[in-house]
Amino acid sequence: MEKIKILYCLETIGWGGVESRRFSIAQSLDLNKFEIKIICTKALGVYKTKFNDLGIEIYEVGEFKSAFEFQKLKYVRSIIKKFHPTIIHGGVFEGNTMAVLSSLFIPKMKIIIEETSDPRNRSSKAHFLLKIYSFLADKFIAISPSVEDYLINRLKVTVSKVALITNGVPFPRKVDANEVQGIKEELGIKDGDFVIGSVGRLRDFHKRFSDIIKAVSFMTSRVNIKILIVGDGPDKDFLQETADDLGLGDNLIMVGLQMDTAPYFQLMDVFCLASYMEGFGLVVVEAMFHKLPVIGTKVGGIVNIIDDKETGFLVDPQNPKGIADLISILKQEEELRVSMGIKGFLKASMYYSVKRYTDEVKQLYNEILV
Secondary structure (H helix, E strand, C coil), X not given: CCCEEEEEECCEECCXXXXXXXXXXXXXXXXXXXXXXXXXXXXXXXHHHHHHHCCCEEEECCXXXXXXXXXXXXXXHHHHHHHCCCEEEECHHHHHHHHHHCCCCCCCCEEEEEECCCHHHCCHHHHHHHHHHHHXXXXXXXXXXXXXXXXXXXXXXXXXXXXXXXXXXXCCCCCCHHHXXXXXXXXCCCCCCEEEEEECCCXXXXXXXXXXXXXXXXXXXXXXXXXXXXXXXXXXXXXXXXXXXXXXXXXXXXXXXXCCXXXXXXXXCEXXXXXXXXXXXXXXXXXXXXXXXXXXXXXXXXXXXXXXXXXXXXXXXXXXXXXXXXXXXXXXXXXXXXXXXXXXXXXXXXXXXXXXXXXXXXXXXXXXXX
């Protein structure tokens, strides 16, 4: 029996959510029946190794300066012609561009593209190109109801072409109490400290970690408050300077990029994602799997993940005072923290498991091939 061939077109393969989801799909497919290859702009880090360990070949084409870099698109096209994929599945703008433009007029292929970012992050040119891509693709995956609404009502994508498949998050490993205690001591976190945590790439325009720092500056009692940020990026120094300027230099703990975030979630009392824009908000689900109450901004998929006043709180973006008020409530009410954490865990387990996600993607693959 001839294998079903799937070509994934992505931007950078590194440590992000898109490559995590593709890896979950690849793991769930029977590689005796499916053959997978990947085209990306650049590959590095843990997921490059993970894909290679599965025997999946990766082609790197280099970063796109614009959508119409014909030499890169020509190279991608040559790979497509050689591989003859049954399905091309694009993700992130560059991946969608490669999936659609490089496959033009090549017959007997099904094209799936996927909007993975908050649509507010798109330029008018990108909006226009995505609309063109939607005409040429067979299916358009939306990763959250807000993205689905954008595709149908803003881009006017045909409703039957849009498939809402919300992200799935791997269940975290069980963390030994001694491991957590060791990290706690190493970071100088004392018993009785109240830890507000966040995870993500340190691009402050997008993630707004500075709003969490500013929120703590509004709180009257902050001696025993720690702000734990897991991640790396270009705004690391800016965030430290912000904390220093507000007299919170000793309250801020930045631990850099961690391949295994599980023990760091275990150090937190509250999780906060203060993003200005967000396609989905994977880290919110991760926090819920760790039974943490979550504070998140009313953007993108976050509004669908958090049940306000049930699994956590929703707050307007760029509102440090509002975040401060919600942190204060959770700091004072331990029973509320526990209750929200349990409700969040149950919701994450029911709606955002990896198995549910991979099953829905595989169902889409089967439907599109009929």
